Amino acid sequence: MITIPYLTALSTYFSYALLFAFGQFRDFFRKIADWWGKDNSLQGYAPICLGFEDFYIRRLYMRIQDCFGRPIASAPDAWFDVVERVSNDYNKTLKRTENINRCLNLGSYNYLGFAAADEYxxxxxxxxxxxxxxxxxxxxxxxxxxxxxxxxxxxxxxxxxxxxxxxxxxxxxxxxxxxxxxxxxxxxxxxxxxxxxxxxxxxxxxxxxxxxxxxxxxxxxxxxxxxxxxxxxxxxxxxxxxxxxxxxxxxxxxxxxxxxxxxxxxxxxxxxxxxxxxxxxxxxxxxxxxxxxxxxxxxxxxxxxxxxxxxxxxxxxxxxxxxxxxxxxxxxxxxxxxxxxxxxxxxxxxxxxxxxxxxxGEDGTSRGAQKLARIRENSNFFRSELQKMGFEVLGDNDSPVMPIMLYNPAKIPAFSRECLKQNVAVVTVAFPATPLLLARARICISASHTREDLTKGLEVISNVADLVGIKYFPAEPKKELENGRTKLE
Missing domain, CATH: 3.40.640.10 (Type I PLP-dependent aspartate aminotransferase-like (Major domain))
Known part of the structure; x- marks a missing residue:
């Protein structure tokens, strides 16, 4: 059971209420404009999609659709190539550019690293x-x-x-x-x-x-x-x-x-x-x-x-x-x-x-056992570090899937875009895939990630989280080594 912080729940409700109010206001004037212009493009046909049926898509999803469906230009390995897209009409349409960014992949289901080229x-x-x-x-x-x-x-x-x-x-x-x-x-x-x-x-x-x-x-x-x-x-x-x-x-x-x-x-x-x-x-x-x-x-x-x-x-x-x-x-x-x-x-x-x-291990090597050990170690390391930083992370140990709660709709594009700017590709998930108030970023860890990759991802996610405000718990005191022993600051 997810317990939403009171102020977070309040701000999330307010954000969706504001979105709904302004969306309805704009739709009202669009109906007047259509009536005044006597738009007869349907020529007697009933509309396939009524205005309120696609309200969420038009008023929320379309405005942040650059955060979803990003084209990639390589295999979904630990790092992959993300194609840059731009829009000149407020995200109604997105056009690909020639720019390609090499990004840390924290979104694909490539748990054991087999999606990239493999020697066997x-x-x-x-x-x-x-x-x-x-x-x-x-x-x-x-x-x-x-x-x-x-x-x-x-x-x-x-x-x-x-x-x-x-x-x-x-x-x-x-x-x-x-x-x-x-x-x-x-x-x-x-x-x-x-x-x-x-x-x-x-x-x-x-x-x-x-x-x-x-x-x-x-x-x-x-x-x-x-x-x-x-x-x-x-x-x-x-x-x-x-x-x-x-x-x-x-x-x-x-x-x-x-x-x-x-x-x-x-x-x-x-x-x-x-x-x-x-x-x-x-x-x-x-x-x-x-x-x-x-x-x-x-x-x-x-x-x-x-x-x-x-x-x-x-x-x-x-x-x-x-x-x-x-x-x-x-x-x-x-x-x-x-x-x-x-x-x-x-x-x-x-x-x-x-x-x-x-x-x-039927290929004659121990690579399979190494991959399984690495995915478990990587997942547990990444999860524990996120929790220490103060994130609300769902899931259990050994699971390579770790959702980071965002809640507020404004934080969905903010988190996704800021991570991409720093060459970290993450997947954000919102309604209807999750309940309306429980938007999240879903991190997927792979055995192909090195410890350096994970450290880089944690650093970027932590910096972006400080910027958009998604650390809902106090961070644990950092640890350092002194004379071979671990001590709290």
Whole structure:
């Protein structure tokens, strides 16, 4: 639960109220101008988008859209090239210039550093590109299944500790297309309140009844389960045909680890299925990178559906579902993302297989273990230093995702632009990805970052924070070494 400082909450409410008031004032005069000019451009058609529907986009997002969608001109490594953009019409349009800035990358999901050129993965991906081409140009059930896809599904199943798996070309679709296949009318989905939008849309599209439990709170999950089982289906009160509890391994906007052992125990008690989204945790946490089950000591046999993506730790694209052989066979015959969508690119599949081999040490080196140790050390170091400086940082230790709370809408562009001026690229996140009052900067740490990179990032973030005022707690006294001992100033 995030507790917003009173004055911060007050100023944030005031800022949005001011924005709303001036926006409505300007829209009023624009309507008068349109009426006076008798604009008939629609010629009898109803407007696709009404004025109030895109009010937030026009009055807030458009004014700060230079902070989002910045084009890059290199691989998303520890440092990357950011293309400069300018606007002459108050950000309504942005034009690229010839200037390119080399920036420290604190925003990409490149957790293990595989997104850049790798001595083991890259040559194999290139060879696969030459052999299979960039695309199969077909769905899996037609001509889109290559030997690479079969090898990948076997590799993923073995890696996560499940009998079988199925892979898809897009991570978002893995959730949104799978849930409607797993459950429908007469079923119950109980979802964490902060689950990803792909889970939300998948649950809505399933036709099942959806209930939400308080974020990462097993006690409330048990309460919801008990009440829903006692009440049964709406109107008929018949028993639910199926109950699925959906959680994430690491919550992408919070950086928190799932309370998985407690949740699994409760689901066992009430005979509910567990659906685990490991988009941000697979490959990034655990002694051998096998995710939160390994990290928290949960038997993968107790998780019925294991979902994950290849777009983070593996430096590729797509997603997977791992489970029993019966489950995977059912999905291959019923899931539209498998039946109708173009299969995952063969070079992308090879990149995933190769990165998993590196993680497991099957490349003949210890680079995988070193990467896992480095991402853990880098994440914990960066998080502890931010907390010492007085930032409100969300999330848990070992998580490479660490949101820094900004709150006030004016601080979103200020923080992003000032960091960019000092060659540090950060991602700022606001409504609708987060609640209106809980805007934040989401820092993502990589194993490819050196200690010098992280120190540089911390220095810039600290200086910018002093400028825009986002240190909400007193900083801890600095430490120095004297005669081999650490002392407080």
């Amino acid at each position: 993965c890259t040559p194999r991906a290139i060879e696969t590109l030459k052999k299979f081409s960039p695309s199969t140009c077909s769905a899996r059930v037609d001509g889109g299944t290559t030997t690479m896809h079969n090898d990948l599904e076997e590799c993923v199943a073995n890696f996560v500790g499940k009998p079988a798996s199925i892979v898809f070309g897009m991570g978002y679709v893995t959730n949104s297309a799978i849930l409607p296949v797993l459950i429908g009318k007469g079923g119950l989905i109980i979802s964490d309140s902060l689950n990803h939008n792909s889970i939300v849309n998948g649950a809505r599209g399933s036709g099942a009844t959806v209930r939400v439990f308080q974020h990462n709170t097993p006690s409330h999950l048990e309460k919801v389960l008990r009440e829903q089982i006692a009440d049964g289906q709406p109107r008929t009160h018949r028993p639910w045909k199926k109950i699925i509890v959906v959680v994430e391994g690491i919550y992408s906007m919070e950086g928190e680890l799932c309370e998985l052992p407690e949740i699994v125990s409760i689901c066992k008690k009430y005979k509910a299925y567990v659906y685990l989204d490991e988009a941000h945790s697979i490959g990034a946490v655990g002694k051998t990178g096998k995710g939160v089950c390994e990290l928290l000591g949960v038997d993968t046999a107790d998780v019925d559906v294991m979902m994950g993506t290849f777009t983070k730790s593996f430096g590729s694209s797509g997603g997977y579902i791992a489970g029993s052989k019966e489950l995977i066979r059912y999905l291959k015959h019923n899931c539209p993302a498998h039946l109708y969508a173009t299969s995952i690119s063969p070079p992308a599949a090879q990149q995933i297989i190769s990165s998993i081999k590196v993680i497991l």
